[in-house]
């Protein structure tokens with residue numbers, strides 16, 4: 001059984017809602033949006049909204065709108081991210097920046113972001129709208145901080161965790177919080193759901209950063225080595241640089257010369273890939289611990305499985 005079995009029908013509704021939302025009365029813009037909406041993502045964040053709703057009470061029609069808005073914001077952020085990272089492939093297909101150029105990709109992201117907020121301003125509870133606006137700000141802060149740290153070898157693990165908490169885990173946490181809020185959960189449960197999402201998001205991003213080093217386009221649907229190419233130092237590299245102070249200078253020199261395959265083998269030898277895996281496991285465990293604040297249910301089971309699957 002997949003973790004999404006208990007919300008399958010609602011997730012289909014979200015998918016249908018997204019198809020309706022990703023259109024424009026302008027035929028040219030509409031054709032771009034249609035191509036983007038044809039690339040079905042994993043719908044992980046909408047699933048978190050729905051499962052958190054189920055976990056805390058029940059899924060209501062407003063959850064479909066909230067889940068759709070979250071996915072629009074996520075898609076908008078990826079359109080921008082692919083411009084920033086100069087990425088060529090996403091979900092196994094050429095990125096919007098490759099198809100239509102950077103300017104169009106940024107503006108398509110702006111369009112989707114605006115549409116998400118139009119949707120939210122119609123029916124969503126005010127508290128959920130506030131959460132989403134704050135979270136969008138947090139995403140930008142994380143991405144900005146990452147950009148300001150680019151190629152800075154003095155980046156620490158704390159800096160790394162602060163960046164990924166903002167750019168990734170904040171949207172996971174928000175998905176869970178607004179899902180629980182829309183099910184009229186009490187504050188301690190909204191907090192527990194949010195903490196589940198935050199830890200899950202941290203584990204997810206560590207695994208995503210590992211996959212940038214270890215995967216191929218065939219397995220990830222993205223261009224591997226992108227972080228490396230753009231001097232984005234992620235957890236395994238930060239660990240490698242700091243794990244042996246006597247080697248730091250020579251490793252720093254090596255860093256500018258190594259290709260991704262050689263870097264991978266150095267990280268492997270120094271135990272830095274393993275170190276990052278352990279960190280992801282720890283956050284997956286912390287996510288699962290939050291589920292003890294809720295009674296046993298299909299949703300709790302699904303969220304627990306999801307936290308385990310994120311490590312695969």
Ligand code: FPP
Pocket residue numbers: 073076077078080081084085087109113136139140143167168208212222
């Ligand atoms: C992917 O990171 C990117 C993010 C998690 C967030 C991107 C956020 C922005 C560009 C700020 C703009 C925000 C809004 C709301 C429009 P990654 O590059 O590590 O992952 P990848 O491997 O999937 O590219």
Ligand code: MG
Pocket residue numbers: 081082085087226
């Ligand atoms: Mg990227």
